[in-house]
Amino acid sequence: MRHQLDEPALDWRAKGFWQPDGPVPDAAFGAAGHSLFGGAVTWPVLAVRRSAVAHNVATMAEFCARHGFSFAPHGKTSMAPSLLDAQLSAGAWAITVATSNQALACRALGVPRVLLANELLDPEPLRWLAREVDRGFEALFFVDSVAGVEVIGAALADRPAGAPLRVLVELGFPGGRTGCRTVEQVVEVAEALAATQVRLDGVAGYEGGLPDGAAVSAYLRRLRTAATELAHRGLVGPEVIVSAGGSAWFDLVAEELGGAWLTGHDLRVVLRSGAYVTHDHGFYAAHTPFRRIPGQGRLDAALELWAQVTSTPEPGLAIVGMGKRDAPYDEGLPVPLRIRRRSGVEHAVTGMTVSRLNDHHGYLSVPPDVELYPGDLVCFGISHPCTAFDKWRVLPVVDDDHTIVDLLRTYF
Amino acid sequence: MRHQLDEPALDWRAKGFWQPDGPVPDAAFGAAGHSLFGGAVTWPVLAVRRSAVAHNVATMAEFCARHGFSFAPHGKTSMAPSLLDAQLSAGAWAITVATSNQALACRALGVPRVLLANELLDPEPLRWLAREVDRGFEALFFVDSVAGVEVIGAALADRPAGAPLRVLVELGFPGGRTGCRTVEQVVEVAEALAATQVRLDGVAGYEGGLPDGAAVSAYLRRLRTAATELAHRGLVGPEVIVSAGGSAWFDLVAEELGGAWLTGHDLRVVLRSGAYVTHDHGFYAAHTPFRRIPGQGRLDAALELWAQVTSTPEPGLAIVGMGKRDAPYDEGLPVPLRIRRRSGVEHAVTGMTVSRLNDHHGYLSVPPDVELYPGDLVCFGISHPCTAFDKWRVLPVVDDDHTIVDLLRTYF
Helix, strand or coil, rough: CCCCHHHHCCCCCCCCCCCCCCCCCCCHHHCCCCCCCCCCCCEEEEEEEEEHHHHHHHHHHHHHHHCCECCCCCCHCCHHHHHHHHHCCCCCCCCCCCCHHHHHHHHCCCEEEEEEEEECCCCCHHHHHHHHCCCCCCEEECCCCHHHHHHHHHCCCCCCCCCEEEEEEECCCCCCCCCCCCHHHHHHHHHHHHHEEEEEEECCCCCCCCCCHHHHHHHHHHHHHHHHHHHHCCCCCEEEEECCCCCCCCHHHHHCCCCCCCCCCCEEEECCHHHHCCCHHHHHHHHHHHHHHHHHHHCCCCCEEEEEEEEECCCCCEECCCCCCCCCCCCCCCCCEEEEECCCCCCCCCCCCCEECCCEEEEEEECCCCCCCCEEEEEECCCCHHHHHCCCCHHHHHHHCCCCEEEECCCC | CCCCCHHHCCCCCCCEEECCCCCCHHHHHHCCCCCCCCCCCCEEEEEHHHHHHHHHHHHHHHHHHCCCHEEECCHHHHCCCCHHHHHHHCCCCCCCCCCCCHHHHHHHCCCCEEEEEECCHHHHHHHHHHHHHCCCEEEEEEEEEEHHHHHHHHHHHCCCCCCCEEEEEEECCCCCCCCCHHHHHHHHHHHHHCCCCCCEEEEEEEEEEEEHHHHHHHHHHHHHHHEEEEEEECCCCCCCCCCCCCCHHHHHHHHHHHHCCCCCCCCEEEEECCCCCCCCCHHHHCCCCCHCEEEEEEEEEEEEEEEEEEEEECEEEEEEECCCCCCCCCCCCCEEEEECCCCHHHHHHCCEEEEEEECEEEECCCCCCCCCCCCCCCEEEEECHHHHHHHEEEEECCCCCCEEEEEEEECH
């Protein structure tokens, strides 16, 4: 392939922004006081409401403090340095990540401690992690099999003695995702680790795939049993980490893992919620634990997807210029919230739904009492923050009157 | 939010590459002769097979030449400058785009002509487009309503006389996406355009949403009728553009729109296929017209997603480290093709399927005769190139022995 087109000229063209003659949208752009509707962005754009993020970050920090939990918010949700920064500033103990690249990004950013919530088996990233741990980086990751311990051992066979790599044994559940299926398997993995330079610091699990609260509670009690068993056998300690918790069941984590139940050890329960940081108008709006424990807080949906009506081709149908490239569609489609006319007049809308997405088109079902015109803007809430952030490289942060006050960059 | 983390240090950390101490993967990296399996990338990674892309680009160029069509391959599929470059080098008449940002990217790259296959209604991008047209940029876009023509006219009301903006009126079909529903509406829009500084150059449509070949053929004949009607009324010409064609029905476009059927005018039929450039192992493998016209060519699937087995927690189930962040899942899940052992031994696999994806996890159903171990790599084909490319910022291009020979950057 020829490479005669001029690639570097593209570096500053982030989807959503309209700066044809300008530099990359930078901190100065973020501070210039542009209105979201003043021509500095084009459609579609995914905006982050600053007040909602600040509220959510504070709410979960308070929840963890109230229950004596350490918080390692899942950074994979946004991979946005300024959000990780806000989470650390609010007292997060670590940032959770899903992949070696995300750990690398966090290390480069200066995040002091990461929890890699997967088994790390690739030799180069393993050796890199060992070197960084020797330089003071704090990192933990998961293991769930004796075979995995052997792969890790082989990758590190030539490593000089140094600071220990630290792991948590993952307990899963039959029919679930990763993780040992039984407490006996957890013990086997722990025993295999004892012969290596990898140090066992506790147990971890993920309850998000379970069908209901009863199953989640039973699973969390098994996680507690696994930690107790390892402690009693002298395979872990004196500090014992027990980690669980997405954004759908942290009330039950508090119920089942709260308190000082591991006598003779320093217990650190680590919650790993990620999606809470922006919350949503879909899946998490329906599933947040704060619906069950309203006295302990609430989350605000922080993401607004703005798109333009490009066509109103037949009664009851409007096409907007946003699609699978722009909006999550894996846990529910975008939720129309408001219409903004070309005049600037804005009003809430009910009864309108998104019926389908193509790559760059959204199909709106429009009830008879709603008039939509080409050029109107529609503001959508989204469902599932993780598959929203990864579709955008730069997002405007807006205050409550839609002045752009900051930019988020994502690193996926 | 505080911004104390060190953001610029992240610029070079593209998912899939493992260069913890190195610079951004650049042209020199692409020419260094790294093996895909030598530690320069980590998992998951989406690799592009160079030979397959070269074959596909040549195949569609030949198809268009054989039928006398102009080709405006849809750049939204990859938004990868080196692929657009290869398409232009093979004789493409224009690059099709879906959004104003994509038009801006193409202009910055030096693409001489774009076809924006949507109605452009946002004032700032419209005025930018008018300025660039005055500077020699060739650009066409779609309109589908009198209301849209009015919005465009309002945005350009203060424009000094200059080179005409050029549009195609879009004809859709009842129950479909954008586009006039009838030929009469096409004529109405054309008549509204006659009072503006926007020039009508022809008609366009998209047949991809129709249920079967008979419906596609009937629709394409209506598109032909619309062009004929505009020409006979003197609303378009002397050159008349008729544009259609995704990657699923271009054989019928050849049947229905081929030949010199518009007497007295210079007819230019413009095909807009995009997904053909990498083809796939899923939707397009099943739907490519070359299955119906094998004598006219074939396409090769060019995208390989490599992921590592991180867990084999119970019989019949393996978890691989790739998920919704890495692989398309809107038109079928990834297709397991081969296993590569830690020893480097590779073999094809049949009977293994992906049953589900989470954000960073894939669930593999493993038949009893297949053994998978933590640390094994699995090579997957994908379904739907458009939702594969947009999940990656940099992709390694590999030759047939998996030596990295180039890099693709994407600009979404």
